[in-house]
Each structure stands twice: as structure tokens, then as C-alpha cells.
Amino acid sequence: MLTYFGLHALQHRGQEGAGIACADDRDIVCRKGCGLLTEVFHSGNLEDLQGHSCIGHVRYATAGGSELENVQPLVARSFLGSVAVVHNGQIVNAPELRRELEERGSIFRGTSDSEIILHLIQGGSGSLLEKITAACRCLEGAFSFLILTEKNLYAIRDKYGIRPLSIGRTSSGNWCVSSETCAFSVINASFVRDVEPGEIVKFTQSGAESHFYTEDCDHRLCSMEYIYFSRPDSTLEGRSVHAVRKESGRMLARQENAHEFADIVVGVPDSSLSAAMGYSEESGLPQEMGLIKNKYTGRTFIQPTQKLRDLGVQMKLSANQPVVKGKRIVLIDDSIVRGTTSRRIISLLRTAGAKEIHVRIAAPEMKYPCFYGVDTSTRRELASANYPTEELCRKLGADSLRFLTEEQLRTACGGAHFCQACFSGNYVTPLYSYKKALEKA
Ligand code: SF4
Structure with a gap:
């Protein structure tokens, strides 16, 4: 048991x-x-x-x-x-x-x-x-x-x-x-x-x-374990996942004066709530529950096909209209992989009456596939591998879009060595036949 x-x-x-x-x-x-x-x-x-x-x-x-x-x-x-x-x-x-x-x-x-x-x-x-x-x-x-x-x-x-x-x-x-x-x-x-x-x-x-x-x-622990995979109440190699995510949110907030362009901070539940908390505390903007998650559906990224992922987003999240209507929102998400989930969330918030949506991602741009156990598929499918930030922002339907840098992520994780290959392309090991897949992708 x-x-x-x-x-x-x-x-x-x-x-x-x-x-x-x-x-x-x-x-x-x-x-x-x-x-x-x-x-x-x-x-x-x-x-x-x-x-x-x-x-x-x-x-x-x-x-x-x-x-x-x-x-x-x-x-x-x-x-x-x-x-x-x-x-x-x-x-x-x-x-x-x-x-x-x-x-x-x-x-x-x-x-x-x-x-x-x-x-x-x-x-x-x-x-x-x-x-x-x-x-x-x-x-x-x-x-x-x-x-x-x-x-x-x-x-x-x-x-x-x-x-x-x-x-x-x-x-x-x-x-x-x-x-x-x-x-x-x-x-x-x-x-x-x-x-x-x-x-x-x-x-x-x-x-x-x-x-x-x-x-x-x-020591080259996967940095996506901190960003997305692990539960916030887990501690990995001595670092609290919640604390790392919160620090990532703080770092995003330090890059700008959020009071000039936004009213509230909304985190995408559940894995982005810690980063949204950090952004809110650092910027002084209130963190609001602008998105509600149906807890009885699975995680969309960890589903084997795009069709299942699309259905998963629809079932999983709803915009909280009384909270977001007429508001300028800083939307905190943990990552953009294919971009489909982000586009859908932004559309949900717009339909609910959000005035502006400024997307802040608590991770660097994901440009390379993972060969170590995270199914981010091929470069062709990765939004950041195919579009510069400005263009991606337009495609997502956001008013602005910013990412954490690799250096900031390292600092948020405590400065130690991590695998960051999906952001940098510097793989920790030789890739054998997967190298051919990477070259073709
Ligand atoms: S490439 Fe490295 S950092 Fe990226 S998901 Fe895979 S193991 Fe994690």
C-alpha cells in the first residue's frame, strides 16, 4: 500500500x-x-x-x-x-x-x-x-x-x-x-x-x-524538473521547487516596471502559480485567480498526441470573467513548447474581456528537442525554434511576450550546473542516432 x-x-x-x-x-x-x-x-x-x-x-x-x-x-x-x-x-x-x-x-x-x-x-x-x-x-x-x-x-x-x-x-x-x-x-x-x-x-x-x-x-539535473515537471512541494538536490519557481517570477518582474502597463498578475495553474507569486511580490501588483483549473483532467503537455492535448486544454481551464474583464493582465506561464496551449489560454482571457495580455514565461525560449525523457518532439514543432519573439507574440495573440534568460534560470536554480539543452542545444551526452533526427528536424 x-x-x-x-x-x-x-x-x-x-x-x-x-x-x-x-x-x-x-x-x-x-x-x-x-x-x-x-x-x-x-x-x-x-x-x-x-x-x-x-x-x-x-x-x-x-x-x-x-x-x-x-x-x-x-x-x-x-x-x-x-x-x-x-x-x-x-x-x-x-x-x-x-x-x-x-x-x-x-x-x-x-x-x-x-x-x-x-x-x-x-x-x-x-x-x-x-x-x-x-x-x-x-x-x-x-x-x-x-x-x-x-x-x-x-x-x-x-x-x-x-x-x-x-x-x-x-x-x-x-x-x-x-x-x-x-x-x-x-x-x-x-x-x-x-x-x-x-x-x-x-x-x-x-x-x-x-x-x-x-x-x-x-551534476546536470534537468532544469525542466524545476520549471514544469516536479511538484512545488518537492525538493530536488537541496532546492525547493516552489522557491526556484518563485525566484524565476521575481527575476521576470525585475526586468520591467509592471505598474506602467498592467493591473493584475495571473498564473496558469498549477505549475506557474509559484512564479506568479514571485512576480506579484516583486512588482507589487496583486496576484488574482484569473484562470480556474478543473482538477479532474490530466496535464496537457504530458499527453501523447496533439489532439489529446488540444482537448485537454479545453476541458482543463476556464477564465474567471469577473476577475479579468477590463483588466490589463501579466500572464505568467512556465514554458512555451508548441504554443497551442498558450494561444488557447490567451483566447480564453480575451473572450472573458481581458483588455491587455502581457505574457511572461518563467523559462528561456525552448528551441531544441529533449532526448532525455521529456517529449518536446522535433524542432519543427517548437514555437521558439521557428519564430522570433515578436512574431511569436503576434501568433499567440498577446500584447507583449518575454522570457527568462538562461543565465537568470541558472541563478534562480542556485547557480549550479544543470541540463539546459532544450534552451541552448548543448546536450549533456552524445546523441547517437538521435543526432540525425535533430539534424533533419
Ligand atoms: S533537454 Fe535537458 S533541460 Fe531540457 S527537458 Fe531535456 S533533460 Fe530537461
């Missing part, structure tokens, strides 16, 4: 599938399905998921489709025992590795890149830790893995720490590992520490052991 509640707190990270696998010393039992966690699990099918350790996953597909065979955990069974894996991120040399593995006789069940780790482990030699270490050395890209065997649990983070992974502990002493710390509070667990880039933490009945699969490590 703890895994179920933890996953519930992480539902914002993926809504296409959910699954839980449990180990009980003799076997691994796995249950999964397509859809939201509450659609896949109910009291009737949770009760028999018992064991000393469990892993769970909510799926957001970036490599491989949304079909059931790609929903995680993925489980491999052999005469050596069962192994289950969950993966957050994207392996950029997956097509090359898959071809090599298939040539050597591996048969893949699905199309997701995550299955590769299971085949690499199965083809390895030595202890399981040695097999995992060797497998990780073959992988390039973003990966936070949990690997469950009948006896032990392993938590692994790629050598750049592109995706987050944190360790917590419940009051009764049970270890827990999560992509975000917001899952710990739900199960009354306390944050212990982050899994370090390049680290393999092995949890056994007697404790936690730390190993590294490489010494060539760096």
Missing part, C-alpha cells in the same frame, strides 16, 4: 499507465495496466501485492508507445530468478544497443528503451551488482532505475543525474526511493539523501550499500 500512496503523489509525472511489482523472497508478483493509478488499482487487486519490497511506476512515454507491454515495471524471469525494473528518463543509445542485443539473440517484448537494461543484465556475468554495473556502463542518456530482485532492491542514477532520485525512510525504518520527495510526506517518511550521479545503492535486509558504476560523474 505504501508504494500505491507514493505513486499517487507522483501521478503528475505520467498518466498513460501504472504498475507495481512486489518481491517476497521467492518470487516477484507484478500488476499493471493502462491509464491512471486509480483506474489500474483498487482494493481488490492491491491486497495480494505483498512482500518485503515493492517498486512502482506511472508511465509517460517518450521512447516506445503507450501499449501495455511498455507499461512498467518490466519483469524478466529466468532460471536465475526474477528481476523487475522501473525507469525514469530516456536512453539515447537505445536503438544501437537494441540492434546489437537482437543480433545476439535477445527477443524484446515491447518497444520501450527501458527493456534494454533487463537484456543487458541477463547477458552479463558475475554477481547481480557486477551485471548491473556493466550494464550501466553501456548506457548513455538519462536514467534513474529501480531494480527489484526476489531478495534486494537497487536504486541507480545516471552519471549526470539528469533525472532526480531521492532516498527516504519511514518512522518504522523502511527505506523508500522516489523520483520526487513529495511522495515521502504522503507515507510519513523523511528525506534522507539524493542518490548521487553514477551511484548504485543496494538495499538489503541489513541496510544500504553505496557503489558507483563510474567515477566520471557530474
Whole structure:
């Protein structure tokens, strides 16, 4: 049940599938399905998921489709025992590795890149830790893995720490590992520490052991985790997501005198509300609830097709007419990806009578696709890759448009190193065959 509640707190990270696998010393039992966690699990099918350790996953597909065979955990069974894996991120040399593995006789069940780790482990030699270490050395890209065997649990983070992974502990002493710390509070667990880039933490009945699969490590956490992905009550590598977003909003406000051109600040719920708060506090303009979110629809960006995303925006947001009518608005949003959501929101506010709409984005211009687990697709689809700011502003129907600079984002995040490749094009790793896709796009 703890895994179920933890996953519930992480539902914002993926809504296409959910699954839980449990180990009980003799076997691994796995249950999964397509859809939201509450659609896949109910009291009737949770009760028999018992064991000393469990892993769970909510799926957001970036490599491989949304079909059931790609929903995680993925489980491999052999005469050596069962192994289950969950993966957050994207392996950029997956097509090359898959071809090599298939040539050597591996048969893949699905199309997701995550299955590769299971085949690499199965083809390895030595202890399981040695097999995992060797497998990780073959992988390039973003990966936070949990690997469950009948006896032990392993938590692994790629050598750049592109995706987050944190360790917590419940009051009764049970270890827990999560992509975000917001899952710990739900199960009354306390944050212990982050899994370090390049680290393999092995949890056994007697404790936690730390190993590294490489010494060539760096900290390059995805900056979009702060901007968009993570919940504001999570802390990533020691920084509160809410505090980073608020500081981004403050920085946007410092660039201009908002009193000269606006009456109120409106944040796009939910992920832009912290930045709107920062802008409001810095500028002195009141923050108003100009947009209302229907909480029972999913996130539009994390939906697999444009048609679903368009429908999602329509169902999700409404303009609060009494608040916005006749007002000059500073509209704070966390990012512009394809521009369709922003255009729709601006149109909603205009229809509700807003006099002027000045869009401020709490992120730099997104000009390059992500190959590390965020589905921003090709350059052709990215609004900022195709239009200069002025032209994009006109296309969106806004009165003005400004973005945060990369330097400001770095400062808001505390000045440390981050991946900012979708803004700069400076990718943290080689891209292998994805480079061709980038050149063609
Ligand atoms: S490219 Fe962008 S979205 Fe992808 S990992 Fe880097 S910062 Fe995050």
C-alpha cells in the first residue's frame, strides 16, 4: 500500500499507465495496466501485492508507445530468478544497443528503451551488482532505475543525474526511493539523501550499500524538473521547487516596471502559480485567480498526441470573467513548447474581456528537442525554434511576450550546473542516432 500512496503523489509525472511489482523472497508478483493509478488499482487487486519490497511506476512515454507491454515495471524471469525494473528518463543509445542485443539473440517484448537494461543484465556475468554495473556502463542518456530482485532492491542514477532520485525512510525504518520527495510526506517518511550521479545503492535486509558504476560523474539535473515537471512541494538536490519557481517570477518582474502597463498578475495553474507569486511580490501588483483549473483532467503537455492535448486544454481551464474583464493582465506561464496551449489560454482571457495580455514565461525560449525523457518532439514543432519573439507574440495573440534568460534560470536554480539543452542545444551526452533526427528536424 505504501508504494500505491507514493505513486499517487507522483501521478503528475505520467498518466498513460501504472504498475507495481512486489518481491517476497521467492518470487516477484507484478500488476499493471493502462491509464491512471486509480483506474489500474483498487482494493481488490492491491491486497495480494505483498512482500518485503515493492517498486512502482506511472508511465509517460517518450521512447516506445503507450501499449501495455511498455507499461512498467518490466519483469524478466529466468532460471536465475526474477528481476523487475522501473525507469525514469530516456536512453539515447537505445536503438544501437537494441540492434546489437537482437543480433545476439535477445527477443524484446515491447518497444520501450527501458527493456534494454533487463537484456543487458541477463547477458552479463558475475554477481547481480557486477551485471548491473556493466550494464550501466553501456548506457548513455538519462536514467534513474529501480531494480527489484526476489531478495534486494537497487536504486541507480545516471552519471549526470539528469533525472532526480531521492532516498527516504519511514518512522518504522523502511527505506523508500522516489523520483520526487513529495511522495515521502504522503507515507510519513523523511528525506534522507539524493542518490548521487553514477551511484548504485543496494538495499538489503541489513541496510544500504553505496557503489558507483563510474567515477566520471557530474551534476546536470534537468532544469525542466524545476520549471514544469516536479511538484512545488518537492525538493530536488537541496532546492525547493516552489522557491526556484518563485525566484524565476521575481527575476521576470525585475526586468520591467509592471505598474506602467498592467493591473493584475495571473498564473496558469498549477505549475506557474509559484512564479506568479514571485512576480506579484516583486512588482507589487496583486496576484488574482484569473484562470480556474478543473482538477479532474490530466496535464496537457504530458499527453501523447496533439489532439489529446488540444482537448485537454479545453476541458482543463476556464477564465474567471469577473476577475479579468477590463483588466490589463501579466500572464505568467512556465514554458512555451508548441504554443497551442498558450494561444488557447490567451483566447480564453480575451473572450472573458481581458483588455491587455502581457505574457511572461518563467523559462528561456525552448528551441531544441529533449532526448532525455521529456517529449518536446522535433524542432519543427517548437514555437521558439521557428519564430522570433515578436512574431511569436503576434501568433499567440498577446500584447507583449518575454522570457527568462538562461543565465537568470541558472541563478534562480542556485547557480549550479544543470541540463539546459532544450534552451541552448548543448546536450549533456552524445546523441547517437538521435543526432540525425535533430539534424533533419
Ligand atoms: S533537454 Fe531540457 S527537458 Fe531535456 S533533460 Fe535537458 S533541460 Fe530537461
